[in-house]
Amino acid sequence: MNPSQVLPLESISQNTHKVNKRTLLLVEDDENLGFVVKDYLEHNNYTVHWVKDGQAGLKMALESTFDIAVFDIMLPKLGGFELAEEVIESKPELPFLFLTAKSMINDKVKGLQLGRDYLTKPFEFEELKLRLENILKAPKLQFNKLEETEFTIGKYHFDSINQYLSFGNKTQKLTKKEVDLLILLCLHKNDVLSRTQALNSIWGNDDYFNGRSMDVFISRLRKYLRMDENIQILNIHGIGFKLAVKS
Numbered sequence: 001m002n003p004s005q006v007l008p009l010e011s012i013s014q015n016t017h018k019v020n021k022r023t024l025l026l027v028e029d030d031e032n033l034g035f036v037v038k039d040y041l042e043h044n045n046y047t048v049h050w051v052k053d054g055q056a057g058l059k060m061a062l063e064s065t066f067d068i069a070v071f072d073i074m075l076p077k078l079g080g081f082e083l084a085e086e087v088i089e090s091k092p093e094l095p096f097l098f099l100t101a102k103s104m105i106n107d108k109v110k111g112l113q114l115g116r117d118y119l120t121k122p123f124e125f126e127e128l129k130l131r132l133e134n135i136l137k138a139p140k141l142q143f144n145k146l147e148e149t150e151f152t153i154g155k156y157h158f159d160s161i162n163q164y165l166s167f168g169n170k171t172q173k174l175t176k177k178e179v180d181l182l183i184l185l186c187l188h189k190n191d192v193l194s195r196t197q198a199l200n201s202i203w204g205n206d207d208y209f210n211g212r213s214m215d216v217f218i219s220r221l222r223k224y225l226r227m228d229e230n231i232q233i234l235n236i237h238g239i240g241f242k243l244a245v246k247s
Helices: 031-042 056-061 080-090 106-113 124-134 178-188 195-203 210-222
Strands: 022-027 046-052 068-072 096-100 115-118 149-154 154-160 164-167 169-171 193-195 232-236 238-246
Touching: 022 031, 022 056, 022 124, 031 124, 046 056, 056 068, 056 080, 056 238, 068 080, 068 124, 080 096, 080 210, 096 124, 115 124, 124 238, 149 178, 178 195, 178 210, 193 195, 195 210, 195 238, 210 232
Parallel strands: 022 046, 022 068, 068 096, 096 115
Antiparallel strands: 149 154, 154 164, 164 169, 193 238, 232 238
């Protein structure tokens, strides 16, 4: 990358804090940009794990836990779009944004379809930080405000506190987002849960990427609930979903 694409380090904040650090996966093959982004974010409450090709990025994304990731689009071994598709499929709860030097509108549109956001090089470090913070500010469901924490779904028992779904002697451990989504479906059992409500409640906004991520979680929940033929999660076209349970 041209050195002009790396902005002066004078813009890096010196106000460091040692608490509430976020873990971030940076996949960037450019040595200069990778170094300054890592340095800047580590001065701003992030623990940054930096790898330099798409295959290494995918391996780390799937084997470790991160709060957020940053993917360059032009990567060796596995391109940024392909990396993003693999992450969406296997770990849809991991949010990310793209870094791109491309100016073609088709590339930007594809980036927005696959990821929550993108930045075009060169960029201001402060803008990168603010975009990351906005992604991480998605509101969470407040379990302590729920009157119910355990639900009966046909022949299933759902324990939202301990995060499991049981059918007879079989137990399925759930992820946090699976729990959040299933709670909303249960609270709207045999009624329609709107996509917008679910996306805003769990993901923080209703953009394309979050919608695609939610669809992955809906597919997972359908798979978990398939042993009871009286249960369906129906698509209500253009509106949302319905957890339909026959009595």
